[in-house]
Amino acid sequence: MRVDDLSLHAGGRELQHGLTFDVRAGEVLAICGASGCGKSTLLRHMIGLQTPRQGRVTWVAGGRERDVHGDDPPRREIGVAFQAGALWSSMTVGENVMLPLELHTDLGEVARERQARFKLALAGLPDAATFDAEPASLSGGMRKRAAIARALVLDPPLLCLDEPSAGLDPLTSARLDDLIQRLKTDLGTAIVLVTHELDSLFAVADRLLFLDVEAHTATALGPPAELRDHGPEAVSEFLTRGGLDRRQAA
Numbered sequence: 001m002r003v004d005d006l007s008l009h010a011g012g013r014e015l016q017h018g019l020t021f022d023v024r025a026g027e028v029l030a031i032c033g034a035s036g037c038g039k040s041t042l043l044r045h046m047i048g049l050q051t052p053r054q055g056r057v058t059w060v061a062g063g064r065e066r067d068v069h070g071d072d073p074p075r076r077e078i079g080v081a082f083q084a085g086a087l088w089s090s091m092t093v094g095e096n097v098m099l100p101l102e103l104h105t106d107l108g109e110v111a112r113e114r115q116a117r118f119k120l121a122l123a124g125l126p127d128a129a130t131f132d133a134e135p136a137s138l139s140g141g142m143r144k145r146a147a148i149a150r151a152l153v154l155d156p157p158l159l160c161l162d163e164p165s166a167g168l169d170p171l172t173s174a175r176l177d178d179l180i181q182r183l184k185t186d187l188g189t190a191i192v193l194v195t196h197e198l199d200s201l202f203a204v205a206d207r208l209l210f211l212d213v214e215a216h217t218a219t220a221l222g223p224p225a226e227l228r229d230h231g232p233e234a235v236s237e238f239l240t241r242g243g244l245d246r247r248q249a250a
């Protein structure tokens, strides 16, 4: 994915401008910055949910370029799990995970169920009973995993995760990091990860994009350890002290 000169606005004010970067095949790209700098807004622009006033987001694959906000957006190619998990409460977990297969494929019921159970197991929910459970009966960590299973069910080459470990205990959060690593190494999935968690960031991210809340633009892009040791002061301070490293605070 290529992002060119993108501006982000919310409630009539500019959050960010001049955002230019790419997401490479098979990498984990973390998006960081202070609360309110526009990380979730950027994610919504990258998946085509919000249209930019300025700039472009392009899906580049197989020698073709498609505008994410154009007539033929890459919907099947991008899996998304939002901050709150966002499972449909009127459906069972299994029905939630099978939904994209119903909407986007011709697979029959048996194949859909097999695929959904496989993705639930991959996301760390192998218990057969989980498939028929109501989302409300699951723990917060399990709901996040189910949402990731749904985001993965179409085998997208890109997965976008908005604060997957927010509100989770340290162990569950570390398990999510393992899952992200496995998706990257076993499936070759590229992952864009919005996170505040330093442990998680250093464990899984190949590169980090830092959105500065005061400069209203990205002030760093590179490997986390490199930016911590040699990046701009605000970035290195964020990566050293974090301020929002909830796992250490807990």
Ligand SMILES: Nc1ncnc2c1ncn2[C@@H]1O[C@H](COP(=O)(O)OP(=O)(O)OP(=O)(O)O)[C@@H](O)[C@H]1O
Pocket: 010, 011, 015, 033, 034, 035, 036, 037, 038, 039, 040, 041, 042
């Ligand atoms: N639809 C909207 N209308 C008005 N303001 C909005 C809207 N969406 C977001 N904002 C504002 O835009 C700013 C950026 O929001 P966003 O959720 O993208 O930030 P963030 O960096 O992801 O923050 P956090 O780390 O706290 O989740 C916030 O001040 C938010 O209140």
